[in-house]
Amino acid sequence: MIEVEHLSKAYGSTTAIRDITFGAQPGEILGFLGPNGAGKTTTMRILAGYLPASEGTARVAGYDVHTDSMAVRQRIGYLPESPPLYPDMTVQGFLNFVAKIKGVPADLRQKRADIAMDHCGLLDKRKVLIRKLSKGYRQRVGIAQAIIHDPPVIILDEPTVGLDPRQINEVRQLIKGLAGSHTIILSTHILPEVSMTCDRVTIINRGQVVATDTPDNLTTRLSGEAVYELEVRGDVTTAQRLLRELTPVRQVTQLGPEHLPEHHHRLRVSAEADRALGGLISSALVNAGLELHELRRQQATLEDVFLNLTTTEPTTGATASPETPDPELPTVEPTPEQSET
Amino acid sequence: MTLLLKNILAIYQRELQSYFASPLPYIIAAVFWLLGGFFLVAILLGPQGILAQAAMADQAVQMGMPSSPPFDVAYEFNKAYVGLLGSLSMFVLPMLSMGLYADERKQGTLELLATSPVTNWAVALGKLLAVVSFYIAMVLPLMVCQSIALGAAEPPTGSGVFLLSHLGLVLMAASVLALGMFISSLTESTVLAAIMTFALILLLWLVDAVAQGLPGVVGSAIAHLSLLKHFTDFTEGIFDTGGLVLFLSFIGLGLYLTAQSIETLRFQRS
Numbered sequence: 001m002i003e004v005e006h007l008s009k010a011y012g013s014t015t016a017i018r019d020i021t022f023g024a025q026p027g028e029i030l031g032f033l034g035p036n037g038a039g040k041t042t043t044m045r046i047l048a049g050y051l052p053a054s055e056g057t058a059r060v061a062g063y064d065v066h067t068d069s070m071a072v073r074q075r076i077g078y079l080p081e082s083p084p085l086y087p088d089m090t091v092q093g094f095l096n097f098v099a100k101i102k103g104v105p106a107d108l109r110q111k112r113a114d115i116a117m118d119h120c121g122l123l124d125k126r127k128v129l130i131r132k133l134s135k136g137y138r139q140r141v142g143i144a145q146a147i148i149h150d151p152p153v154i155i156l157d158e159p160t161v162g163l164d165p166r167q168i169n170e171v172r173q174l175i176k177g178l179a180g181s182h183t184i185i186l187s188t189h190i191l192p193e194v195s196m197t198c199d200r201v202t203i204i205n206r207g208q209v210v211a212t213d214t215p216d217n218l219t220t221r222l223s224g225e226a227v228y229e230l231e232v233r234g235d236v237t238t239a240q241r242l243l244r245e246l247t248p249v250r251q252v253t254q255l256g257p258e259h260l261p262e263h264h265h266r267l268r269v270s271a272e273a274d275r276a277l278g279g280l281i282s283s284a285l286v287n288a289g290l291e292l293h294e295l296r297r298q299q300a301t302l303e304d305v306f307l308n309l310t311t312t313e314p315t316t317g318a319t320a321s322p323e324t325p326d327p328e329l330p331t332v333e334p335t336p337e338q339s340e341t
Numbered sequence: 342m343t344l345l346l347k348n349i350l351a352i353y354q355r356e357l358q359s360y361f362a363s364p365l366p367y368i369i370a371a372v373f374w375l376l377g378g379f380f381l382v383a384i385l386l387g388p389q390g391i392l393a394q395a396a397m398a399d400q401a402v403q404m405g406m407p408s409s410p411p412f413d414v415a416y417e418f419n420k421a422y423v424g425l426l427g428s429l430s431m432f433v434l435p436m437l438s439m440g441l442y443a444d445e446r447k448q449g450t451l452e453l454l455a456t457s458p459v460t461n462w463a464v465a466l467g468k469l470l471a472v473v474s475f476y477i478a479m480v481l482p483l484m485v486c487q488s489i490a491l492g493a494a495e496p497p498t499g500s501g502v503f504l505l506s507h508l509g510l511v512l513m514a515a516s517v518l519a520l521g522m523f524i525s526s527l528t529e530s531t532v533l534a535a536i537m538t539f540a541l542i543l544l545l546w547l548v549d550a551v552a553q554g555l556p557g558v559v560g561s562a563i564a565h566l567s568l569l570k571h572f573t574d575f576t577e578g579i580f581d582t583g584g585l586v587l588f589l590s591f592i593g594l595g596l597y598l599t600a601q602s603i604e605t606l607r608f609q610r611s
Contacts, residue, residue: 073458084453088362100351
């Protein structure tokens with residue numbers, strides 16, 4: 001439904017996006033995730049036909065957004081970064097106007113406007129001037145105008161900005177409800193949004209796609225490396241030697257002795273993902289007569305994936321494993337939250 | 342084709358609606374009517390007014406100066422008054438055209454229009470029709486006042502020159518509004534758009550002055566391109582197809598430039 005191939009866009013000498021390729025299947029919700037300034041809005045604008053690409057092609061519903069602009073415009077609903085609203089119109093008047101210019105037949109306009117207002121929780125605001133609406137309601141009107149003509153493709157640029165948590169939840173439900181019959185691409189810099197609403201995620205950073213996959217796959221892909229943190233009492237050299245002898249282990253580092261009782265040592269073990277590793281570690285240490293006080297496995301969340309993919313500075317401190325076989329997918333900075341064994 | 346008309350109509354309606362929602366058009370209309378009413382009285386009854394001039398002309402004839410041409414009060418009044426409305430409009434038109442696109446750009450609604458299945462042409466035409474309608478609505482009450490004065494003329498005059506001169510007024514206003522709309526599409530600032538449109542009007546005045554000042558072929562060539570020259574012709578009751586074509590060309594040029602400007606704008610916007 002959406003096909004983007006080798007898309008680039010330069011403003012003068014600055015490159016906003018470079019060689020972006022991704023796609024969305026019919027009925028799918030594609031999340032377009034990236035930090036601010038990564039090129040999300042630029043990509044959305046190109047897809048909506050508002051900006052031309054410097055290079056590459058983008059097709060929506062089989063039509064090139066540049067050469068077949070009108071055909072594309074008829075098939076998209078687009079919520080720009082800032083909702084395009086006429087402050088001096090009422091919600092109903094505005095939606096009616098949008099329905100007209102989107103080519104909704106006269107006899108369907110009222111019905112479509114009602115449906116859109118109902119979806120976006122605007123029914124009690126229909127007679128209110130947009131000027132008098134709060135930011136959250138304006139955002140909803142923006143979403144309503146994007147779905148009023150029931151377009152097959154919906155492009156939403158940061159749809160939940162400015163909404164309170166309850167509204168955010170409603171909008172996410174709304175977006176989910178639209179999936180299936182509509183193809184939706186939404187940009188965001190909020191991670192939970194992606195893991196909650198999207199079928200697939202394209203992560204973009206500094207104008208380039210760094211990963212495309214399902215939210216689940218992205219997390220597992222990056223937890224291909226398992227990291228354990230443990231606290232032992234006894235001879236640390238022996239402990240390190242024992243751990244290195246275990247097959248899946250790649251690296252063992254000793255962490256700072258802060259807040260530790262005497263003879264206690266904290267170690268970080270990075271290894272290939274292996275479910276049985278926890279057992280191996282504990283039995284190896286205990287059999288050698290060392291006391292194991294703590295053993296934790298750390299797992300990557302989507303947040304880590306995102307940070308790792310979008311942060312170029314080397315992670316500081318006691319981070320594990322300098323071995324980064326795939327430069328596009330650097331190591332995961334683990335967060336201490338999972339399973340205590 | 343019907344879809345195109347529907348789109349133009351939708352834009353037209355929305356634009357007209359917006360005039361009722363904002364105080365600015367009311368203020369502009371109020372000032373225009375105040376000044377228009379004042380000058381109606383001043384031109385007709387003032388110390389240098391048409392009636393005073395007519396009295397002087399009568400006196401001259403009575404004193405036996407047959408060389409002076411006969412003085413047609415109704416004609417002279419119409420010519421002077423519509424000419425004045427033209428000058429007055431020059432100050433008002435920039436204020437009418439300034440927000441046409443600048444506001445859309447500022448509100449971000451241009452992004453909505455540019456991504457809707459509406460051509461730039463339809464948007465520009467709808468907007469121009471709306472603002473010209475508003476201008477006509479501003480001129481109409483003054484026309485009524487003027488026609489009351491003309492109705493008192495003795496002998497009664499035909500309405501031909503009266504209507505023709507106002508047609509000229511509206512055509513000139515539409516030409517200036519079309520160019521002003523183009524200027525408005527170049528910026529996000531309404532103030533800047535108004536100032537630049539006014540500068541354009543000064544340029545039109547300059548062209549007219551140059552045309553009158555330069556002798557020979559060059560002068561008359563420039564005069565053919567002068568909006569004001571052709572407007573003056575209309576107020577004098579001269580219907581010149583050349584003038585009509587010129588006005589329509591300016592309107593077409595304004596529409597074309599606006600449509601092109603939006604096309605390139607959205608293609609260069611950073």
